[in-house]
Structure formats: C-alpha cells, structure tokens
Amino acid sequence: MTNERRVLVHPDKASLAGSVAARFITKIIDVLEEQGSAHVSLTGGSMGEAVLSAIRDSAARQSVDWSKITFWWSDERYLPRGDPDRNDTQAKAALLDALGLDPAQIKSAPAPGEHATIEEAAEAYAAELKAAAPEGAEHPRFDVLFLGVGPDGHIASLFPERAAVHVTDRTVVAETDSPKPPPERLSFTLPVINAADRIWLVLAGADKAGALGLALAGASISDVPAAGAEGRKRTVFFVDQDAAAEVPEDLITPEQFWTAAHAVDPL
Structure with a gap:
C-alpha cells in the first residue's frame, strides 16, 4: 500500500470526534486480527480528549481486545504525574x-524529579521506545x-522555527522554551512520527484553518511542522x-479532498 494523504471533513466537532472514534475502533480491530498486537500513540488537546471520550462511550468499544494494545504519547508536558x-x-x-x-501497556513519558534533567528524561523515554522496538x-x-x-x-x-523539527539523530527531544505553556516538554522527533x-491528524475550529491550508499547500516544515x-x-x-x-481550491479534488460521505474505504 502506498502513502495517501486525505482530508475528511465533518460538519462539527461532535461528529468529528465520533467519526474518528468509530474509524479507530474498526481499524484497530483489523490490525489486531492481522498481527496480534498494536502500538498506538496518543495526543493531547481538546480534540484528542474528545476522540478518546467518544471511544469510551462507543458500544463497539467492547469489540476491541484492549489487552493487546500498548499506548504511548508523541509528546508530553513536563509536569508532575497526575497534573x-x-x-x-x-x-x-x-x-x-x-x-x-495492565500498567505496562501505558508508556507515559517521564515527569520532573524522576531524572536529573529534562534532557535525561528525554533519553529515558527514548530508551523505553528502543526496549519495545523490533531488533x-x-x-x-x-x-x-x-x-x-x-494554530501555528x-x-x-515540534514548533515552527525551532531546531527540534529538524532533529533526525534522536527519537525524543527536550523542548525547554515552548512558545506556549508549559515551557518544558518532551516530544517524538519527526522521523519517529513518520515511521x-x-x-491521523485531528483538528477543529477556524483558528486551525490557516495551518491546515499551509500544510496541504506544501509549506516548509520550518514554518509549518504539520506539513x-x-x-x-x-x-x-x-x-x-x-x-x-x-x-486551497486547487487541492479540493476527489483525490485530495474527501468528505465523510465519500470516505467509504478503510483508513
């Protein structure tokens, strides 16, 4: 299967969260049937939380063997556990x-106080990734x-005009001066993400429209990491x-712009 980039448009945030939840349940069942286990990386933010809540509330949730899934996070705010x-x-x-x-299925990133520095925390999360990796x-x-x-x-x-978006020799980086609070964070690097x-990028609201348009138009990753x-x-x-x-209007084509009504094949 070759890589495909698609945009699936939903009328509002509620239908968006419900649709992503339903697609995730369907897809993860297929993955587990095919290979017996799965690794899933979660994200934060209001839509990330809304999707997880929709999965929790779905009657189809019971169809998934959750014991076969290991959960990670592509980034984490460097705050105390439970914050x-x-x-x-x-x-x-x-x-x-x-x-x-099982607690072993939840691979949370380190928190302050567990390592001497945030850089060592990044190395520790990288080591955990490697321990779960194929030989x-x-x-x-x-x-x-x-x-x-x-919106940026x-x-x-991985923020615009920051060196971290270009890092290729590490799997986890420490961000110590985030442009949005909190300033300290841990993040997967782009090679890990793209592997x-x-x-599945989930975004809602008019304040995200500019970023989406630029990402689809092929903006530089220095300016728009989502690209x-x-x-x-x-x-x-x-x-x-x-x-x-x-x-952009030139991207609204059957090949590149899809509505929920058109999306009939599995993702």
Whole structure:
C-alpha cells in the first residue's frame, strides 16, 4: 500500500470526534486480527480528549481486545504525574482508566524529579521506545499515531522555527522554551512520527484553518511542522468545516479532498 494523504471533513466537532472514534475502533480491530498486537500513540488537546471520550462511550468499544494494545504519547508536558495538564492524565480520565489495562501497556513519558534533567528524561523515554522496538530498530512501529495541530502549525511539541523539527539523530527531544505553556516538554522527533503506518491528524475550529491550508499547500516544515507529517501508509487530516475553510481550491479534488460521505474505504 502506498502513502495517501486525505482530508475528511465533518460538519462539527461532535461528529468529528465520533467519526474518528468509530474509524479507530474498526481499524484497530483489523490490525489486531492481522498481527496480534498494536502500538498506538496518543495526543493531547481538546480534540484528542474528545476522540478518546467518544471511544469510551462507543458500544463497539467492547469489540476491541484492549489487552493487546500498548499506548504511548508523541509528546508530553513536563509536569508532575497526575497534573491535569499532562496529556496522559487527560487520556486516562477520558478512556484508559475505563479499559482495565495492565500498567505496562501505558508508556507515559517521564515527569520532573524522576531524572536529573529534562534532557535525561528525554533519553529515558527514548530508551523505553528502543526496549519495545523490533531488533535493530530504535522505536516500535506505530499502527496509528494521533496528532493535533496548533494554530501555528505545530505537531507534537515540534514548533515552527525551532531546531527540534529538524532533529533526525534522536527519537525524543527536550523542548525547554515552548512558545506556549508549559515551557518544558518532551516530544517524538519527526522521523519517529513518520515511521508510523498511519498518521491521523485531528483538528477543529477556524483558528486551525490557516495551518491546515499551509500544510496541504506544501509549506516548509520550518514554518509549518504539520506539513512534514507523512505516515508510511496513510496520512489523514480529520477536520471540521471551520478548519477546512482555507484549504486551497486547487487541492479540493476527489483525490485530495474527501468528505465523510465519500470516505467509504478503510483508513
């Protein structure tokens, strides 16, 4: 299967979250039937949390063998464990706590106080990735990797005009001066993100329209890191109508712009 980039447009945030949740359940069932286990990377933000809540509330949730899935995070705010602003805290409340998972299935990033410096914390998370990787690899292959997109076009904690977006010799980087709070964060690098089979970017709201338009128009990753997201098999932008408002007209074609009504094949 070759990589495909698609945009799936939904009328509002609620239908967007529900659609992504339903697609995830369907896809992860297929993945588990095919290979017996899966690695999934989660993201934070309001839409990331909304998707997880929709998965939790779906009757189809019971069809998934959750014991076969290992969960990671593409980035984490470097805050104490249990802090409500940590991505893993939000994910546990929205979904993971309801699944009865073995703690070993939840690969949370380190928190302050667990290592001498944030750089050592990044190295520790990188070591955890390597420990779960196939022989000779630096990280597991993610079957689905969720990303949010900021109004500035950032993904994970890879921000515009920052060196981290160009890092290729590490799997995890420490961001110590984030342009949005909190200033300290841990993030996968772009090569780890792009090694995923499927990258699903979920974004909503008019404030994301400019970033989406630029990402699809091929902007530099230095300016719009989201433009650099490219999964091995599929790269899908799940968006609401407001976020789709500035998609360039020349990209609105059957091959590159899809509505939910047209999306009949699995992702």
